[in-house]
Amino acid sequence: MAEAAVAGQRLSLAERLSYGFGDFGFSLAYNMASGFLLYYYTNVVGLPATAVGVIFLTARLMDAVIDILVGIAVDRTQSRWGRTRPYFLFTAIPYAIMSVAVFAVPDWGLNAQLVYAFITFKALGILMSLGSIPYTALMPMMTADTGERLKLSGMRSVGTSASVVLGTAATLPLVGLFGGGDEQRGFLAVAALFAGLALIAVLALFRNCRERITAPAGDRPPVLPVIGEMLRNRAWIVAFLSCLFYFIRFGAMMAATPYLAIDVLGQPWLISIMLPAVSGTLLLSAFIAPPILARTGIRNGCLGIFAVSAVLFLLLPLAEQNTTLFLAIYIAAALVTSLTITAAFTMIAGTVDYHEWKHGTRNEGVLSAGVSLATKVGMAIGSAGVAFLLGWVDYQPDAVTEVARQAIRWSYYGGAAVLLAIQGVVVWFWPMDGEWKGSSA
Structure with a gap:
């Protein structure tokens, strides 16, 4: 088999780096949007928070169809560049352009601005699907070796970390630098800078990464049976739900952190520490997670991580009056969770192997599409939930009530703990630790 031929093959450093920073290319614009688009829409442009929540949620729910179609297309693509790489080449420039457009809401009437916001946000999501789904599908095509996949996953975490550092920590200082007091101009300039960096990363992914394990060109069953098999793939269901709840929490924290720092803690400068703490710890986890998870297994390792992280989040409100202690607990929680x-x-790469064992086909595109959908819908539910919460408590930036402050505070801490507990229940059912091929799962 092709898998056996490459199972022990070591990937080059250039290939690992290019794969890892592919996530940087696809995530940078999305992390900036996740961290600041709600703030930009409500506080800079002046759009109603509830309307923004509807935009976020509606646009992402529409991805249920779009992402599956992209996954099907990947599984049926045959080109001189392979099945995934042409998508990197042909979406790189449009994605860069649209990542700028979402932060360029024109000075029109309210209804026109809402339409513009929906169209550009939706277009950004479609273009991300066209790039990120093939990107996720690429890993199981690059190597069948679990150790190499853990290294690729670690390098991807480095790329994710770099994208969150720039998309969160650097955004507001750069907005101030480029905008000179004009946040509208500042956000537009930062979006343009990030678009250029992301474009370079995606083109490097196209140039340096190769597909080595692929299904035969003619081995493409009808669509509905493929989706049915996917829904009977326990490993895929666990990976899908785990990613969904992870990114609901992540999206909510990204959107709510500016409000927590400004309106609850009364220290806006914490934004540039709390949001980057997520990315900095991701960078550390890229190096320490592979050996830990290789020893504990995915399920047992994650269950311990979720328990410790939930406890740390529940300790945060007790430390609000001591900024140093608060940050220490917050950073520890971010590191453990990362x-x-x-x-x-x-896990996402493993679902392909499990699918091939259970159903005899790989279908990397469709399987990756489902998990990509979980990522985007999770982020949307998290950020939309924050927007709806702000609308529900009648949040006004210039006159924040105590009711609004308490809603932000307890949804931030308690919501994180609840979602971590749910994610732990999901991962309990992960079937691929140990001698999974000999089981009846």
């Missing part, structure tokens, strides 16, 4: 993202990337 270990699971490396596990998630490895």
